[in-house]
Amino acid sequence: MLVPLVIVSAWLCQVRFSGLWHDLGKGLEVIRFFFPPDWSSLREMAGPALVTVLLAALATPLGVLLSLGFGLAGARNIAPPWLRTTARALIGVERALPEIIVLLLLVAALGVGPFPGVIALAIGSVGMLGKLFADAIEEIDPKVLESVSCVGATRWQVIRHAVLPEVMPAFLANSIFRFEVNIRASVLLGAVGAGGIGFELSKAMSLLEYERAMMAVLVTLLLVFGAERVSDWLRAKVMDGGRLA
Amino acid sequence: MSTLTAAPALTPAAYVPPSAQFRRRMIWLGSCALLMVLGGVYLKFKPWMLFTDFHHLVRLGGEMLPPNLAMLWHKPALFKTIGETVAMSFLGTLLGGAVAFVLAFFASRNTAPHRLLRAFTRLGFGLERATPNFVVLLVLFIAFGYGPFAAMLALALGSVGLFGKLFADAIEQADPGPCESVASVGATRLQVIRYAIIPQILPSVVANSFYAFDVNLRAAIALGVYGGGGIGFELQLAMKVLRYPDVLALILFIIVLITGMERVSDFVRRRLIQSSESLK
DSSP states (O other): OHHHHHHHHHHHTTOOSTTHHHHHHHHHHHHHHTOSOOGGGHHHHHHHHHHHHHHHHHHHHHHHHHHHHHHHHTOTTTSOHHHHHHHHHHHHHHHHSOHHHHHHHHHHHHOSSHHHHHHHHHHHHIIIIIHHHHHHHHTSOHHHHHHHHTTTOOHHHHIIIIIHHHHHHHHHHHHHHHHHHHHHHHHHHIIIIIOSHHHHHHHHHHTTOHHHHHHHHHHHHHHHHHHHHHHHHHHHHHHHHSSOO | OOOOOOHHHHOTTSOOOOOHHHHHHHHHHHHHHHHHHHHHHHHTOOTTHHHHTHHHHHHHHHHHOSOOTTHHHHOTHHHHHHHHHHHHHHHHHHHHHHHHHHHHHHSSTTTOSOHHHHHHHHHHHHHHHHSOHHHHHHHHHHHHOSSHHHHHHHHHHHHHHHHHHHHHHHHHTSOHHHHHHHHHTTOOHHHHIIIIIHHHHHHHHHHHHHHHHHHHHHHHHHHIIIIIOHHHHHHHHHHHTTOHHHHHHHHHHHHHHHHHHHHHHHHHHHHHHHHHHHHO
16 A cells, blocks of 8 residues: 555655766765865854844743643633634644744745744744643643632632642643754744844855855754753753752 | 731731742742843844734735635646645655664664664764754755755655654663563574564554654645745745735645644554554
């Protein structure tokens, strides 16, 4: 059953074997252009790298707040059925929409710059975090909610004193993980107009300055690795003690 | 009132200093907030743009309505384009998964021929995962030209890093009991892998493949925007020539495509699990 599928998709992808070895040789040749990296441009890369990190750093809390709203609205034990259905549908639609499309739309409306980038990343977080938060809230033991509401707590007091403490560790861990994802995404979005290291990279590529592009790639690798380490460390801390400070 | 601690209420005059934990938390929160504000100033991030420039968003929305859904039958090539996107992610997943499956045995503690080889493969996976997909794509464009073929190879390479780590972790978690019992009757290293390890990791390999297909489908659309062909490229074209009704129609198709493929892969996976259980 797999074979016809492979053949059809190979045809659709315009896979060709005739020039493959020649093209592979060409590819290896191209990689040689990238070395040695242009170390002198390292200083110019610091600013764009900071922009990339800041885009993610500003977008993550905004996205977390937005997702918290959607998460509460999408939880069966908090929200009325009509609200839950709407919120879940919106979360589903957002999850199906790659960030880059949201960014392209925002850039078309607002022009290039950090603002559309941050908003696109924040909206992009809702699909993943909103669903995770809503699921975490729905998994809360109903006894906890009942015991708070039976001493006379209003809906908001239930959320403040029962829901939030219950989901806090999972909530923080997922948010920190999303920061790591946002760093990757902000490099990607940079290339289509949000600025930062991604923009620097695509600029260097289109100017055929491959050694400079290699430097941008190295800085990107450093950023992504660094974000992974920091997020692993923070998450281990959160899961360990349930709080950050 | 929501506070359940009654002690401060009895002696209203007495000042209760905030607990050390509360103060620590406030300092932590405050410094984070300050850093964010400084970052926003550095970026020239203007949050009020959401209100001052909101009419631009409304105008864009107005220009996109109604979506030009008719393009689906005016432009039959669109089906091929959508097929291209699905084919890219399917082949990319398959190819990347196959390569990663082999490499994973070099990257796991219990099957690697040598410690150094394991460290080396693991490092390669890590580097590959950290490299953004579109960097790989830009290099492949030079070698293979624009189009879905280069994008498919970029997806395959991208899957190797993700799959490789997941598969290698699965192999390392495999129960050593069966491996030892197979080895004790004289099996070679390859025979141990074939008869003791592969049966154990197969379920996780299948589950991860479906997960990677979902990830790759989204990535295929994003790579299309950079010139990799498929529906992403079509969308970017429509955007460049300012045909916003087409843009909205394409976005709707993308949403339907992704949710639809999620359902299909769910269905196939469930069938696969059922059939493998009935074989036992």
